[in-house]
Amino acid sequence: MLRHLAENDxxxxxxxxxxxxxxxxxxxxxxxxxxxxxxxxxxxxxFRRATISRDDVGDLTATVNVRVLRRLQxxxxxxEPIERLEDYIVAVTYNAVNDLLRRRYPERTRLKxxxxxxxxxxxxxxxxxxxxxxxxxxxxxxxxxxxxxxFDPAGATNAMHDRHSPVQSLAAVLKAIGGPIVLEDLVxxxxxxxxxxxxxxxxxxxxxxxxEPGPAMELEIRQSVDAVWNEVCQLRPNQRTALLMNLxxxxxTNGLALILFSHVATFxxxxxxxxxxxxxxxxxxxxxxxxxxxxxxxxxxxRQQVINLRKTxxxxxxxxxxxxxxxxxx
Numbered sequence: 521m522l523r524h525l526a527e528n529d530x531x532x533x534x535x536x537x538x539x540x541x542x543x544x545x546x547x548x549x550x551x552x553x554x555x556x557x558x559x560x561x562x563x564x565x566x567f568r569r570a571t572i573s574r575d576d577v578g579d580l581t582a583t584v585n586v587r588v589l590r591r592l593q594x595x596x597x598x599x600e601p602i603e604r605l606e607d608y609i610v611a612v613t614y615n616a617v618n619d620l621l622r623r624r625y626p627e628r629t630r631l632k633x634x635x636x637x638x639x640x641x642x643x644x645x646x647x648x649x650x651x652x653x654x655x656x657x658x659x660x661x662x663x664x665x666x667x668x669x670x671f672d673p674a675g676a677t678n679a680m681h682d683r684h685s686p687v688q689s690l691a692a693v694l695k696a697i698g699g700p701i702v703l704e705d706l707v708x709x710x711x712x713x714x715x716x717x718x719x720x721x722x723x724x725x726x727x728x729x730x731x732e733p734g735p736a737m738e739l740e741i742r743q744s745v746d747a748v749w750n751e752v753c754q755l756r757p758n759q760r761t762a763l764l765m766n767l768x769x770x771x772x773t774n775g776l777a778l779i780l781f782s783h784v785a786t787f788x789x790x791x792x793x794x795x796x797x798x799x800x801x802x803x804x805x806x807x808x809x810x811x812x813x814x815x816x817x818x819x820x821x822x823r824q825q826v827i828n829l830r831k832t833x834x835x836x837x838x839x840x841x842x843x844x845x846x847x848x849x850x
Contacts (some may be wrong), residue, residue, distance in 0.1 A: 527601035531555060536597055541802060545787070548592045552585060556609055560584050563613040566653065576620065583616045584609070586777045593806065627716050632707045638686045639703075645690065647703070657700035658691075667699035671709050683714040749784045751840045755833050757795050758819055762829035764794050765810045765818075774808040 525536060531551065538544035564577050572580065588609065595602075602608045622629045639645040639656050646662040648655050655666050671693070679685070679692040693709060694701070710716075752760060767775035779785050785793070791801040804810075810818075812826045819826065 525597065527603065528597075529602055529605040531605045532595070532602060535592060535595065541799075545802075548589065551592060551605070552589065555605060556585060556588050557581070559606055559609040560613050563610055564617070567617065572617065572620065580613070580616050580620065582777070584613050586774065587612050587616070589777060590806065628707060628711060631711060631714075631716055632703070634686065635690065635707060635710060636703070638690055642687050644687075645694075654703040655700050656694075656703045656706055658694055661700045664700045666702050666705075667697070669697050669701050669705050669709065671697055673709070673712050676713055680713050681715075683716075689713070748837060749779065751837050752833075753793055754840075755836065758821070759829050759833040759836075761794050761819060762815055762826050763833045764790070765808065765815050766812070766830060768809050774805070776805075776808060 525533060528536060535544060535547040535551065538547050560581050564572065564580060635656075636647070639647050644659055646657060646659045648662055650665055653666070655664075657664070676696075677692055679688050680696070682689050689710070690706075693706070693713070697709075752763065755763070764776060776790055779790060787801070788798050791798045794801065796804075812823045815821075816823045816826045821829075
């Protein structure tokens with residue numbers, strides 16, 4: 521059953537009223553540039569650099585853009601309405617951050633869930649929101665703004681160290697702090713008190729700088745995205761197609777979206793590089809990246825020939841971009 525247009529945020533009206541693909545795409549682009557990116561930036565600015573790095577911000581922004589783009593491309597009046605676009609973007613952004621933190625900080629994430637449960641299910645504690653920050657404390661403090669916690673672990677009592685009695689430990693910690701505290705700060709304090717060590721990748725401390733590649737492309741190189749794209753355009757047509765149709769971002773989803781959002785190339789330029797019309801790329805966009813067998817069927821090649829084309833393309837890109845990098849250093 522079709523829903524009323526008025527049930528959705530007014531910002532979505534141009535998208536929902538679009539009568540052709542071009543107008544619809546223009547409406548989506550406007551939403552992404554004028555509304556999505558500023559809200560994502562505001563949300564991510566609230567996180568400490570110790571939690572998400574500058575590189576993470578780029579990855580997370582791209583991830584949110586891709587998720588919102590997918591929703592908007594398929595969005596219609598028959599879908600559940602988006603009453604407030606800003607709230608939807610905020611929710612998608614926090615979900616992306618939570619996904620990242622769950623992967624990177626599993627022990628911290630488990631502890632946070634355990635503390636949240638204790639704070640919600642014991643009448644002496646309370647959780648509330650202020651400026652989209654989660655605040656916690658004793659029930660009598662509910663609604664008060666957080667204080668800057670000057671907690672000295674050296675003066676902690678035995679009760680504070682007792683991870684097996686979380687309610688008693690939390691009560692002792694909060695009383696020692698003397699006021700409401702941001703939940704993330706409480707998690708950090710309790711991790712130290714309970715001696716919970718965060719390790720990832722077989723025991724490497726999570727505080728070490730991330731060695732994950734950037735968000736732009738899975739091209740196994742770290743040079744400028746612009747330089748890489750210029751070199752991609754100089755590949756043979758079949759090499760470009762084999763490479764770009766299989767391009768993945770850090771989550772394994774359509775890596776072409778990252779090229780588009782970073783303004784390295786327009787949608788039409790990406791289509792041209794792939795040997796497709798913009799209309800054809802629009803048709804297959806939601807199904808990308810393709811596997812080698814599907815690409816082979818499109819190019820009338822075997823799966824192994826597609827693999828060989830992509831391998832050759834990557835080797836050429838590595839050589840060319842490395843050569844350009846050496847020239848800049850001279």
